[in-house]
Amino acid sequence: MNSGSCSSLMDVGYDHHHHHGHEELHVLAVDDNLIDRKLVEKLLKISSCKVTTAENAIRALEYLGLGDQNQHIDTLANNDLKVNLIITDYCMPGMTGFELLKKVKQESSYLKEVPVVIMSSENIPTRINKCLASGAQMFMQKPLKLSDVEKLKCHLMNCRS
């Protein structure tokens, strides 16, 4: 497993150029593959989303305040960090995207309602159905394209209004 420096567990990206009057979607993107993380981050930023990336499910849970040692980030109370969408790769070492999905859906907080999108390079119907049955909003085939993210945004915006 890669080990980055202790200080940079995840990136927080904020695109000032695309700040609209209404709320921007804040997306937490989880993927163990560095190239895929860069790509999904760019796709989301170009689609006017605020993006936080995590390199594995554990880091993602920690960011959401669901870490093992109940590591509550002080600023979690701040609206800025509220996540509107979680997009995660399915196949990750350690905890899979599916397990992450289940953990999020088990929550009693606002997190339960946060849409979780699963990505995978493999098109396996039983896998897709399993994810959808456990509450995944959508399943997306990798590699992601701009049109996929645009469709996703439309879908989510419609759900929110």
Add this chain to the structure above:
Amino acid sequence: MELVQMQKSLQDYTKSLFLEGVLDSQFLQLQQLQDESNPDFVSQVVTLFFQDSDRILNDLSLSLDQQVVDFKKVDPHVHQLKGSSSSIGAQRVKNACVVFRTFCEQQNVEGCHRCLQQVKQEYYLVKNRLETLFKLEQQIVASGGVIPAMELGF
């Protein structure tokens, strides 16, 4: 060389990479994500891909050279390389990884060795081609020109 000539050379070169199957449409997706605010996006991502892949191929060589090959180590590496090559549009590398994984599943050491050679070959090819492509782009930019948009009708 005139700017127009350089731009034509770049287009022809890029087109040939698609026709040879070295790159697929996912590479065009990457190019679509590049803009004035991030003019080096493609080369940044591709550079990351090179660094990551060099490391993975090295690890794979080491793993396959062990007395007893641990396929639980080998397969995730190939999966990783398959994923990143697919994400940047390096079609032939991705396809070679797909074959590699089937030999991993079969725990076929000989087959895996052959696959690793194949993957390396395809990887060095795409690396070489993309480095050339970026050089052509740099020459155009250095001459004050813009990179022509890729024509999709071929």
